[in-house]
Amino acid sequence: QVQLVESGGGVVQPGRSLSLSCAVSGFTFRSDDMYWVRQAPGKGLEWVATLSYGARDKYYADSVEGRFTISRDTSKNTLYLQMNSLRSEDTAVYYCARGRVLRSSTWFDPWGQGTLVTVSS
Amino acid sequence: QPVLTQPPSASASLGASVTLTCTLNSGYSNYKVDWYQQRPGKGPRFVMRVGTGGIVESKGDGIPDRFSVLASGLNRYLTIKNIQEEDESDYHCGADHGSGRTFVYVFGGGTKVTVL
Numbered sequence: 001q002v003q004l005v006e007s008g009g010g011v012v013q014p015g016r017s018l019s020l021s022c023a024v025s026g027f028t029f030r031s032d033d034m035y036w037v038r039q040a041p042g043k044g045l046e047w048v049a050t051l052s053y054g055a056r057d058k059y060y061a062d063s064v065e066g067r068f069t070i071s072r073d074t075s076k077n078t079l080y081l082q083m084n085s086l087r088s089e090d091t092a093v094y095y096c097a098r099g100r101v102l103r104s105s106t107w108f109d110p111w112g113q114g115t116l117v118t119v120s121s
Numbered sequence: 122q123p124v125l126t127q128p129p130s131a132s133a134s135l136g137a138s139v140t141l142t143c144t145l146n147s148g149y150s151n152y153k154v155d156w157y158q159q160r161p162g163k164g165p166r167f168v169m170r171v172g173t174g175g176i177v178e179s180k181g182d183g184i185p186d187r188f189s190v191l192a193s194g195l196n197r198y199l200t201i202k203n204i205q206e207e208d209e210s211d212y213h214c215g216a217d218h219g220s221g222r223t224f225v226y227v228f229g230g231g232t233k234v235t236v237l
Contacts, residue, residue, distance in 0.1 A: 035226075037165075037226075044213060044228055044229065044230045044231045045157075045165065045213050045215070045228040045231070046228065047215075047225070047226035047227070047228070050224050050226075057222075057224075059223065059224040059225075061225075095164050095165070097165075100167075100179065102170075102178055102179060104219070105153055105217055105219075106217045106219075106224075106226065107155040107167060107170055107179065107215070107217070108155070108157075108165075108167060108215075108226075109167035109181060110166070110167065111164040111165050111166065111167075112164055113163065113164045114164050
């Protein structure tokens, strides 16, 4: 059974850092693109970051470029999101998701249950 | 890049049908759109991908046959027939946009479906 479990959320002050983890099971982690998507309270979904299956390519939303870093440890079957210089607008539930691809086009399936990050002084 | 627009809310009586709309901006009529269901307090769940012409390119595990999709021009539709209480959720549409060595995935604002 494919499963993704996020952790690491919490309350952090503006300007500080936080690292999120996503433990995956039930599929070959290194064969799939992986993603982080967030959802601010009461708002819609926002794609945050992509890590290609070979870990060579990384893509970021403009809103987090230069502050967030996506990475993975295949020996631990874990995806990470290192978040630096956090801002109040980064407050959101963060989800990790597996990428599915058909004819070079991507969707997300499945998703984790999410971890809440609150940036507040 | 594409922009997806969804009405904020929709409702239907138990057992009736409801159709949700996701509208692409001009110039993106050939884009595939993905539908996700998000129950209260839960992570999103992939429902279905709809291509041009209403072709179902992929369907999520365990999605009932009551869910179907259509496409027309810039619009992508998700219809729920014989709606049940467990279908009361937020529904998000999304689309990827890759250009060379860039990647973006955009979502609509989501539609909250209420079962009356």
